[in-house]
Amino acid sequence: MELDCSRFTxxxxxxxxxxxxxxxxxxxxxxxxxxxxxxKPGLSFGGLDLARMLDEQCR
Structure with a gap:
């Protein structure tokens, strides 16, 4: 899943x-x-580890 990095801080x-x-x-x-x-990394939200995904895609 691709995330729009501009929508997150x-x-x-x-x-x-x-x-x-x-x-x-x-x-x-x-x-x-x-x-x-x-x-925060390691926490699931709706079955997704958003922090991990954002770290991988947006940093």
């Missing part, structure tokens, strides 16, 4: 934050993400 602690609400579609279904707590 990489935080100094290594976590990622979403800048505005967005929807992702994966093999697990639709995942809605709203601004709020950051995503």
């Amino acid at each position: 990489h935080n100094p602690d290594g976590s990622w934050s979403v800048k505005q609400p967005l929807e992702l579609f994966s093999e697990n279904g639709r995942v809605r993400i709203s601004p709020g707590p950051p995503f």
Whole structure:
């Protein structure tokens, strides 16, 4: 799954934050993400490790 890196902020602690609400579609279904707590590596959100994916695609 390709992520639009411009829609996320990489935080100094290594976590990622979403800048505005967005929807992702994966093999697990639709995942809605709203601004709020950051995503840290190793944590799953809607079956996706978004921080890991963002590290791989956007750093």
